[in-house]
Amino acid sequence: MSLSEQTIRIIKSTAPVLAEQGDAITRHFYQQMSNHNPELMNVFSISNQQTDRQQVALADAIQCYAAYIDNPPALKDAVERFAQKHASFTLQPEQYSIVGKYLIEAAAYVLKDTATDETLAAWREAYQLLANLFIEIEEGVYRQCESTDGSWQGTREFRVAARVAENELITSFYFEPVDGRPVVNFLPGQHIGLSLKPENSGYRCIRQYSLSDAPNGKTYRISVKRETDCEKEGLISNYLHDSVQVGDIVELCPPTGEFVLDVEASSPVVLLSGGVGQTPIMSMLNTLAQTSRQVRYVHSAQNSKVHAFGAHTKAVANKHDNVEQIVFYNAPTADCSGHDYNGIMNMEAIRNRIELPNAHYYFCGPLGFMAMVNRTLKSWGVPKENIHFEVFGPHKEI
Numbered sequence: 001m002s003l004s005e006q007t008i009r010i011i012k013s014t015a016p017v018l019a020e021q022g023d024a025i026t027r028h029f030y031q032q033m034s035n036h037n038p039e040l041m042n043v044f045s046i047s048n049q050q051t052d053r054q055q056v057a058l059a060d061a062i063q064c065y066a067a068y069i070d071n072p073p074a075l076k077d078a079v080e081r082f083a084q085k086h087a088s089f090t091l092q093p094e095q096y097s098i099v100g101k102y103l104i105e106a107a108a109y110v111l112k113d114t115a116t117d118e119t120l121a122a123w124r125e126a127y128q129l130l131a132n133l134f135i136e137i138e139e140g141v142y143r144q145c146e147s148t149d150g151s152w153q154g155t156r157e158f159r160v161a162a163r164v165a166e167n168e169l170i171t172s173f174y175f176e177p178v179d180g181r182p183v184v185n186f187l188p189g190q191h192i193g194l195s196l197k198p199e200n201s202g203y204r205c206i207r208q209y210s211l212s213d214a215p216n217g218k219t220y221r222i223s224v225k226r227e228t229d230c231e232k233e234g235l236i237s238n239y240l241h242d243s244v245q246v247g248d249i250v251e252l253c254p255p256t257g258e259f260v261l262d263v264e265a266s267s268p269v270v271l272l273s274g275g276v277g278q279t280p281i282m283s284m285l286n287t288l289a290q291t292s293r294q295v296r297y298v299h300s301a302q303n304s305k306v307h308a309f310g311a312h313t314k315a316v317a318n319k320h321d322n323v324e325q326i327v328f329y330n331a332p333t334a335d336c337s338g339h340d341y342n343g344i345m346n347m348e349a350i351r352n353r354i355e356l357p358n359a360h361y362y363f364c365g366p367l368g369f370m371a372m373v374n375r376t377l378k379s380w381g382v383p384k385e386n387i388h389f390e391v392f393g394p395h396k397e398i
């Protein structure tokens with residue numbers, strides 16, 4: 001199926017009004033959908049709705065779709081990324097009809113006379129085209145899951161085999177499958193979807209957590225930061241810390257994600273992390289330590305109290321000649337030791353150690369940290385295809 005010239009023209013002409021009214025449309029959309037199809041609130045994060053992150057991400061995506069409707073290659077990466085995100089929630093094709101219905105109704109409600117029958121018909125057609133594209137990519141992901149040893153579709157029960165406090169804020173949870181069968185060997189950098197229903201929540205909640213160790217075919221480890229900084233505590237991270245104990249059962253969606261280490265390559269790798277952004281990087285580091293590839297591991301934490309895995313990464317660097325570690329503490333305490341630099345990560349100060357020919361750079365951390373890393377790498381002339389990063393939340397351009 002492709003869109004007619006006329007439909008493309010109409011959709012493109014709505015891009016400016018969507019730039020202005022997109023947020024209002026997506027707010028109305030979520031309100032109506034949660035009133036009439038509350039079961040979908042088991043899928044969408046309520047917190048991301050309350051903080052408007054979901055509304056803004058969806059409005060941006062729709063506006064972008066309208067603006068580039070006549071240039072499909074420009075949309076390819078974003079479509080692939082969102083489909084991967086959807087697949088990590090194991091979305092089903094029938095859910096697209098529900099979302100489509102409320103989106104078009106919300107556009108009609110908010111745009112009033114601007115949304116003529118002709119415009120709404122064009123949007124129905126364009127929505128269906130996009131939905132079909134998502135469904136096709138997501139089905140490919142599910143099929144691949146089905147055909148990979150140890151994988152599964154939907155959710156699978158796992159038991160908490162251990163929990164380890166890595167520091168004051170981060171605790172690791174080790175999961176083993178209740179059915180005792182093997183678990184799929186994910187690619188370093190990928191994450192699982194964890195589905196839980198806390199007693200104090202009316203809905204099940206799904207959150208993504210990066211797998212924080214190298215794959216071993218038997219168990220998974222995630223490492224979760226307790227989110228306490230904002231005016232309202234994070235629901236699932238606090239529930240995991242306070243209430244989920246060894247022996248408890250959780251449901252996991254299979255590993256997904258495009259932020260993955262190319263395990264076949266032999267090029268040098270520079271890993272950079274800030275705070276809990278360390279988790280996918282740990283999986284990469286532990287995998288790379290078993291190879292002879294040249295690795296630089298650069299981490300930035302506030303101080304030793306909140307520096308997770310510090311002893312482990314130091315031991316890895318000491319044991320493996322191919323791995324070199326550099327640690328920054330931006331708020332060191334009087335007792336801190338073992339770090340290399342005081343202050344926020346300064347890439348220029350370590351440029352001679354991390355600017356390696358043909359290196360691939362993988363980074364994860366707070367948005368400001370990632371923007372700084374990205375900017376610096378670009379200024380050094382590192383090609384785009386050698387730069388890889390993960391955002392812990394709705395995608396943002398950095």
Ligand SMILES: Cc1cc2nc3c(=O)[nH]c(=O)nc-3n(C[C@H](O)[C@H](O)[C@H](O)COP(=O)(O)OP(=O)(O)OC[C@H]3O[C@@H](n4cnc5c(N)ncnc54)[C@H](O)[C@@H]3O)c2cc1C
Nearest residue numbers: 047208209210224225230232233234235236237279392393
């Ligand atoms: C690909 C991916 C990988 C990830 N990997 C990890 C990982 O390895 N480790 C890890 O710890 N996290 C990871 N995350 C983040 C994780 O998925 C959760 O987003 C995080 O644990 C917070 O979830 P929560 O339920 O505790 O917070 P939520 O309840 O979802 O709230 C999110 C944030 O908003 C704030 N908030 C909530 N409600 C309000 C409100 N009404 N007003 C103002 N602020 C509010 C909360 O304090 C919190 O900071 C990852 C995310 C992604 C997308």
Ligand code: HEM
Nearest residue numbers: 043044045048057058061089095096099130131393394395
């Ligand atoms: C064509 C239709 C759709 C579009 C354009 C769309 C777009 C998006 C975008 C842009 C994001 C943010 C991605 C990111 O985190 O970077 C997202 C996330 C998400 N989408 Fe969709 N989506 C569509 C359909 C659906 C459907 C049918 C469902 C399920 C009912 C769904 C469920 C979700 C969920 C659960 C998330 C994660 C939200 C969160 O973390 O808060 N989406 N989608």
